[in-house]
Amino acid sequence: MTQLQSFDEVSNPAQGKARIAALRRKLAEAGLDGFVVPRSDEHQNEYCPPSEERLSWLTGFAGSAGVAVVLMSEAAIFVDGRYTVQVREQVDTAVITPRHLMDDPPEKWLEAVLRPTQKLGFDPRLHTVAEVERLKGACERAGAGLIALAKNPIDAIWTDRPSPPLAPVVLHDEALAGESPASKLVRIQDRLGELKADAVFTNDAHAVAWAFNIRGGDVAHTPLPLSYVLIPRDGEPTLFVDGRKLSNAVRHDLSSFAALIEPAQIDAALAAAVKDKTVRLDPNVVVEHFARVIQTAGGVIQRGPDPIALLRAVKNEAERAGARAAHIRDGAAVARFLAWFAEAAPKGGETEISAAEALEGFRAETGVLKDLSFPSISAAGPNAAIPHYRVTTQSNRRIEPGFFLIDSGAQYVDGTTDITRTISVGEPSALMKDRYTRVLKGMIAISLARFPKGAAGSQLDSFARQALWEVGTDFDHGTGHGVGSYLSVHEGPQRISRLGTTPLEAGMILSNEPGYYRAGEFGIRTENLVLVEPVEIDGAERPMFGFETLTLAPIDLTPIEPALLGAREIAWLDAYHARVRETLSPLVDGRTRAWLEQATRPLNRDGRKQA
Incomplete structure (x- = not known):
């Protein structure tokens, strides 16, 4: 492998x-x-x-x-x-x-x-x-x-600086994309008309990949072809991409609806195209160099969010279906890993690296894994208190009694996944149970949230923190980031954080990942991906949204302090675990299935785990 x-x-x-x-x-x-x-x-x-x-x-x-x-x-x-x-x-x-x-x-x-x-x-x-x-x-x-x-x-x-990447550009299946590039370009151009802009320029390769239904391999963990685009309100767009990355077939396809120009010619081509034109650009995305080229050439800059980003963030039905399929497939691989871990970890001998390798192996056995969506955060003991810890051969810790945190994700052609589970090895302390349960309460609060159309992630962020605030603590990262469709695992503009000002719309995918980190001791994070969807509420006076949980994998019951959970929270957890069990059981081997039955057992309403 x-x-x-x-x-x-x-x-x-x-x-x-x-x-x-x-x-x-x-x-x-x-x-x-x-x-x-x-x-x-x-x-x-x-x-x-x-x-x-x-x-x-x-x-x-x-x-x-x-x-x-x-x-x-x-x-x-x-x-x-x-x-x-x-x-x-x-x-x-x-x-x-x-x-x-x-x-x-x-x-x-x-x-x-x-x-x-x-x-x-x-x-x-x-x-x-x-x-x-x-x-x-x-x-x-x-x-x-x-x-x-x-x-x-x-x-x-930097005398030994590596050469720039030249990975081949590939076409993303329209059946998975759910829309042709021609249709997307019409929508982008319609939006430019509404904005009274003559064109939009971006150096965001994610935007280009989405708009043109192309993928590549120029960077790790995100299937991107490094490229730039200028899309006019009228006429064909200009795609700036290294021709060495294009096969004859891909070149033929792209040239049917776009002009193809080498990146080395971008300054001259951009300057020639924007004179006396109003060009939309996102000042938080477009780099200063290209803004100067546009202004020097006589173009007028219209500042504002990139219209492509918001179109990309709202997944169509094909992308939503692909996300669901990817998460079921990925959930089965994660369940196999968790079953393996439950047997292997208590024996000793496993390490952060061996665990990360095992999980990657189970994903690879799906036969359709394209890449990991980011390097797995495989963290034992105090290393889990580093939110973005990266295990190396030097830092690698043996997995011993305490908390083990695994934050990982996969890239499949139909969807991008991201999941975190904190697993107890042995019996956790009272403090560990308390913090674990409060993090879980925050994750469930987001899962159960109902919010009016127009609400932004900043209005939901505190839901995930309330239980931690009650005991005087918090976590120093956002509650959730946007996720792409076989693109970046960290996608904007949607997010659940204090800074999340973009209104959430049906079809957006976000992570739901509160955490707790006690430096030098342990860390906790529980993460599912969720899909914004309309919800019906009796007597509602305005359109309302909620979340469909996409991620399917057991949440460790051992560290839960049931007395801290309310009836509605327990009902959510039981229903989630029943769905996990019913969905994944047919997809795993008998040994994993037996473990899954136990791992997804319900909690009794009197606060005791059901045997």
Whole structure:
């Protein structure tokens, strides 16, 4: 079996000192006093090609979100709550100081440390328009200057930088996509008419993949062909994609409804197409470089959310059916893993890596696994307190009595999955039971939520936290992210978080994953994917929505403190487990089926587990 994830150590804190020193020498040669290093590529991907992992190469930090600022006398790296522990393990904190991305953002720090007349460099191909505006504001308030660089200075010192990816572009079956590219383009162009825009441009490869029904393999875990698109309100779109990725058949198909231009020609082609045109772009997605090309060519920028993103987020009937099928298939694989784990873990000898490999193996045995949707978070004991922990051969822990957390997902051509289960090995403590049950209460609260049409994820986020707030604790990440259809496992604009302002619509898929993390001891997260759907409520005075739970896998009953659950919560859990049992039992072997019967047994209403 080909391993779809690596457990090699990808960061080396010891290299940071020399590399940052080399960067400072380059900055001095250019007359700069500092440089901003985001964790991004031109497409703002979550997973970047190895050739674009500049932040990781420079600092050692291997997380999926962060930004470093290197000045001549000090440096800082900014990460969110998911990575506050990880960053201190992966960077040399004597050289670069970790800071909280939300509580102490780079702009606030720069405003305090920059001195008048200093010059801060940045790569305009790697920062969005909105990011550059924030950086510029900080520099202006400090009396410093923000300088766009034609070439990234890191590339000059990264002597063994990998080559850009050239994975083949493949056509995504229209039966799975549920709509032809021609139909999608008409809808996009209709929306441009409503917005009074002449065109939309984006460097978001997810948007291109969805609009053109194409997939690829340029980045890990997300089937993307790196590409750009300009779609006019009238006429054919222009797709910027490396022709070496296109077979004759794919080229013929795409050229029937789009002009194909090499990315090396994008600046000239874009400039020629947008003169005197109003071009819609999302300032939180489109990078500064292309905004400058458009404006320099005489184009007028219309700022606002990318219309493609919202169209993509609402899954059609074919995509919803594919998601259901993928989750049933994936649920059977996860059930086989959980049954294996229940027998193997108590014997000792299993590790975080062996567990991750076992789960990947069960998914591979479906015969249709395309990839993992992200590297599995396989975390035992204190490692589970790191929300985005990545196990390596160096960090690999033996699975011992306590909590084991496995957060994983798969890519199938009909759907993308993401599931987290926290499993008790041995008897948990009273505190562990209390926190586990409160996390479960939060997950059930979202599952049971009913909300009016127009409500956004920010209005639901507190549902998942209430039980934790009651005992004075919380978790430092959003409750849920959007999920694509054989695309990114982390998809916008929909999300359940304090920052989730996009109204939820029927057909959107989101995760539902509250957690609790006790640093140095244990971590808990329970996650299902849910589909927004209309619900009927007697006497309702407005359209209402709720959630269909897509994920199908047992939730460990051992750590539950039943007295903390109300009757409605127990009823939900019993009904969910009955559905899991009935759906998955015909798809698994007899040994797993016997385990499944026990694992999905109901809870008695008097607060005792039913034998």
